[in-house]
Amino acid sequence: MAVANKITTTKSDATTFMKIILNAIIAKPEGMGGFNVTKNFYLKTLEDKENDWYYFVSDAFDKEMKGRENGIDEEHYFVFPTQPDFKHFFSGSRMIRQAEDSVQPDIVYSILAPSYHRFKATEVMRCANAWTVVGGVNKYALKVTPLKYRLRYFLKAWLTRFQMRHTKYFITQTEVAKKCILRSVKTSPENVCVVSNVLPEKYSKVEVNKVEHKGFNMVYITSPAVHKDYLLLPEVASILIRKYGIKDFKIHVTVPDNCNELFLNKQAQYNVHDYFVNHGFLNLDGLVKCYLQSDMGLFPSLLETFSATLLEYMYFQLPIVASDLDFNREVAKEAALYFEPHNPEDMAAKIYQAYSNDSIKQHLLEQATGRLSLFCNNANKFAETVRFLDKIVYLERR
Secondary structure, eight states, X not given: OOOOOOOOSOOSTTOOOOEEEEEETTOOGGGTHHHHHHHHHHHHHTTOOSSEEEEEEEHHHHHHHOTGGGTOOTTTEEEEOOSSOTTSHHHHHHHHHHHHHHHOOSEEEESSOOOSOOOSSOEEEEOOOTTXXXXXXXXXXXXHSOHHHHHHHHHHHHXXXXXXXXXXEEXXXXXXXXXXXXXXXXXXXXXXXXXXXXXXHHHHTSOOOOOOOSSEEEEEOOOSOGGGOGGGHHHHHHHHHHTTOOOSEEEEEOOOGXXXXXXXXXXXXXXXXXXXXXXXXXXXXXXXXHHHTOSEEEEOOSOOSOOHHHHHHHHTTOOEEEEOOHHHHHHHGGGEEEEOTTOHHHHHHHHHHHHHOXXXXXHHHHHHHHHHGGGOOHHHHHHHHHHHHHHHHHHHHO
């Protein structure tokens, strides 16, 4: 990899050459979706020959991407302690200020925000955390969240909104999220740009050739967060067996071993242990193998902004059964069967519909093809982001 070529001429049509800081000082692998978005965007900036990109990254991100080892010069690449790290907060902030002064950027794009640092330059925050910023915290997510965590989330949400008020420009992933930002921050609708998530490019190189397997495989790619509602699945499995007479199925999940005890207890409670396969964390090869041997994608999550898991299900031709919440409907539309959130009876009923009715299954797959076409071009999404940054620089320079 090499740093983007620098130019010093002005672009046409009133647009401007920009010095842009890509701020990723809070990027860390456990952020999963956000971390992957940051990696994909970072790689696209290396192909951009019309702007001058500077990178303020966390040491966790640097460890993953090895920017300096891949041709980015020190004048463009700065590594800081992963924020928020209160042990190094003040020293880290001082280093960030010094680096910004040396760069003198036209704009800062905080791809994971807020990052607990106030920049001198105009900042555009990409806000996509469903709990603290967007997505609309709902009664279902609150119901399954223990009180101590609820209080923590509410405190973090207050702090996040306070930090967001340091700017007036935002990027987010859905119209639902945009409405939430406008309720939280005093800014105008034209200052909030919606750039949807995309199918990770790594999957577009994988040929979808289904692997023969026994029985009916369902999959839920999830983290162990309580709002993902994976603990509902043992009861759902019990209903499928008892009420619908389905016994030839497996539910594949990705719950880390250190968070698995509660899940195992639930399986024991409903006597369905033999119907689950827990893979723990899966890398790309593991995910692809799992998808190619699956027949249906499950998504009972109660709180999201935009989950790329839905796009992955569509790409691997899996009928989707998802919780009936606005963030899912905005992405999947008619490519999913929706059940009442946190309702195991209704979820089992929708699974049975897709399992037993080939015409329903075919309809879902046909709809998925159309939906997926809207979320497959990472280059277009990158261009949308840069155009918005360019617009803000133009407005601020007037």
